Amino acid sequence: MAAVKADDLDQLVPLFERYHGPLFNYLTRLTNDRETSEDLTQTVFERILKYRSSYQPTQPFKAWVYQMARNVHADHWHRKEKLRAADVDEVERTGGLRGAAFSQMRVSNHHDDLHEALALLPTPQREILVLNRFQGFGYEEIGKLLGCTAEAARVKAHRALQALRKIYFAN
């Protein structure tokens, strides 16, 4: 990333190779929508380029890029909310059209119970489980990303796991 910061943009390619899959997964789990997640993943890499001068080489790249992905997702969320508030009719009309396209795009690979249960969790709980179980984040790293202690991250992750268990084994 230091090379990218120094305007050697080709050095972003190996970083893309390493992180775009995990980031896409992370965003897909947050949004439950593959198409949106592809757009958001692209946005993450656009922002990496745009803000490359703000990267501190002392900071782990992984932490920096996931922070970026969280922000991208948060912006997406706010934009969606604003849109919903601004013009309900319009969203309903286009939402209906897009809904048809999404129905098969969204999380198309796994129509299984686990992912359905995950999708029912509140986003913060889902995020913490996805980071911990799918993205290989330790509690220390999760704490840094979410702005809490490692111990708090551990407690949150365990609560989320219990919440998921209750949904998963509900019937």
Next chain:
Amino acid sequence: MKTPEPTACHEMEALLPAYVEHSLPAAEAERVAAHLPTCPGCQLQVTQLRALSDDLDAALPEVPRTALRANFIAMLEQQKAQLKPEATFAAPPAPPEAKVVSMWPTALANNWLRIAASIVLIAAGVLLGRNLHWGAQPPADLAANTRPAHAELAQALTGSNGNTVSASDRIQLVTNSSRQNEPGDPTVQVLINTLNFDPNPNVRLAACEALYRLRDDSRVREALVHSLPIQTDPNVQITLIDMLVSMRVRRAVPQLERLAKRPDALPVVRAQAEAGIGKLI
């Protein structure tokens, strides 16, 4: 045996996830171990947490479409193009030529090799990942509502009924078209035309994948071979190559040889064509 206190079970609920992942301090682990034999409810929780943990570990990742990489590469090239005049004209104190030159040809060649290798992996992953689910039926209502007859499909895809259909809707039409088909289905010809003539590479890619699902139809192999020289988008080219290789279509070799020498093809595509020839002969 007395029934455990509800407060004890409540406390257990917070401890059990850590107990299952063996991260509890010894004293607390002992308390859990002492409680469990007396409490079927907490025993059930442990069983469920273990099963859930196994299922989480076994969950497959979502694989992005190759379009994500194509978009990224396009974005990167655009940014690089914007950077170059600046580097030459703004002339910072360090020698800017060195920077510009160093990005060119050696670094680029290396990266192309890396991209080539990973595209192969991702494309294979996409094929494998989708393969597993291609056999599955879509929800009945979706299939019924969005699967027009081939004539309507052709009209909708080409806009010849007077309505312009957006690229994403065309992808949707194409994707749903091949869900259930019988031998000799005219849909195959519609999809072949879409593969060869749709202006949008993502729609063409969807047509590729739809045709791959219908690969038992004798026309499909031939069509994929003939489409190779028509395609100019690297993602479509690479997808075609991968499909032809995975279907072991040996008569694709002459077309692959031509593609491997095409000066307008990206190095990664030419390398993929070469690799494909190696696997087919």
